[in-house]
Amino acid sequence: MSTAPTGNARRMIAVALLVPVIAALALWAFAWPAARTAPRDLPLGVAGPAAATAQVEKQLTQHEGAFELHHYKDEAAARDAIEDRTVYGAVVVTADGPRLLTASAASPVVAQLLQQAVAEQAAADGAQVRTVDVVAAPAADPRGAALNASVLPLALAGMAAGAVVTFSGLRGTRAVLVLVGASALVGVAAAGVADSWLGVITGGWWAQAGVFGLSALAVSGAVAGLAALLGTAGVGIVAGVIMLFGNPWSGAASAPQMLPEPAGAIGQWLPPGASATLTRSVAYFDGAAATGPALTLAWWAALGLGAVLLGSALKDRRKNAEPRVTERELARVG
Incomplete structure (x- = not known):
């Protein structure tokens, strides 16, 4: 039957x-x-004498778990912290009333949220808040939409490069060279579109091209590396992780601290989230706080390319071992 x-x-x-x-x-x-988008331990500065800022801090702490407050002695120190990406903004207490410092380049969504939160508290006290955008988003992309939209295409380019290398049968050093070369070209092309054409990137052209290229290499290396170890199933595994978790948990549309945990933290460990954070740092903040996301992308790229080489070496070892096993068996039979 x-x-x-x-x-x-x-x-x-x-x-x-x-x-x-x-x-x-x-x-x-x-x-x-x-x-579930909402502030969770969002770094926010409060500047001014302790006696003057006590009331402001008390009001901000009423939003339980929303803000992680950092105290600064004056407005200059608060501005430096914003430019260093230590905080997303700061409330400066002055004799003329509170002043809110924001950085729409870090996140237009967070900047708007801070304006609403601080304005509501000031209105309750009968005061008005003046807002100063310390690091403004570029005029060509005031809402950060273009930067957010760049995350998925870079990931797709990396997945495509890794898949092509895998299915074309390239292995070892040749595969690594192709992946590095393709990622470099992706970086140049992306910088050409984002900077030279659209004007949504204001940082150094070649620095941004390097960020885009490293972002693509992190994904393409992971795809080709896991495929070299596990077979073609590795392509689907990496693609699934990047698409299902890396993209929606990147925080590019708002900020990692605006996502529910552990999505915000996990998103920064994956290439799309690290890419978005690094892009903001290099494009708008002269590289401030770029070390963490750069290392994340570098580790993904290094481990992926290392897996490509390891997978090739293991296949060569298996191929070299098979004839010797066959010869021994034939000798025993003889």
Whole structure:
């Protein structure tokens, strides 16, 4: 009796059940952070004498868990902290009333949130808040939409490069050279579009090209590296992680501290989140706080390329071992 119909039925049932599970997982990964967007330990500065800022700090702490307050002696110190990306903004207490310092380049969403929160508190006290944008987003991209939109294409370019290298049969040093070369060209092309054409990037052209290229290499290296170790299934695994978690948890649309935990932290460990953070640092803050995300991308790239070389070496070892095993077996038979 043939078991083929039974096997086909099982596969059909498995596929029918798997598709809605994947759809539910994707909806959760994308919708959960969006539905729970709110400040969580968002770094915010308070500047001025301790006696003068006590009331402001008390009001801000009423938003339980929303802000991580940093105290600065004056406005100049608060501005330096914003430019160093230590805080997203600062409330400066002056004799003329509170002044809010923001950095829309760090996150237009956070800048708007701070304006609303501080303005509401000031209105309750009968005061008005003056807002100063210390590091403004570029005029060509005031809402950060272009930067947010760049995260997915860079990830897709990296996945495509890694998949092409894998399915074309390139291995070892040749695969590494192709991945590095393709990522460098992606970086140049991306900088040409974002800077030279659209004007949404204001940092150094070659520095930004390097960031884009490293972002693509982190993904392409991971795809090709895992595929070299696990086979073509590695392409799907990395692509699934990047698409389901890396993209929606990147914090590019708002900020990592605006996402529910652990999505905010995990997103910064994945290439899309590290890429978005590094892009902001290099493009708008002269490289401030760039070390962490740069190291994250470098580790992804290094481990991925190392896996490519390791996978090639393991395959060569297996191929070299097979003839020797066969010869020994033949000698025993003889």
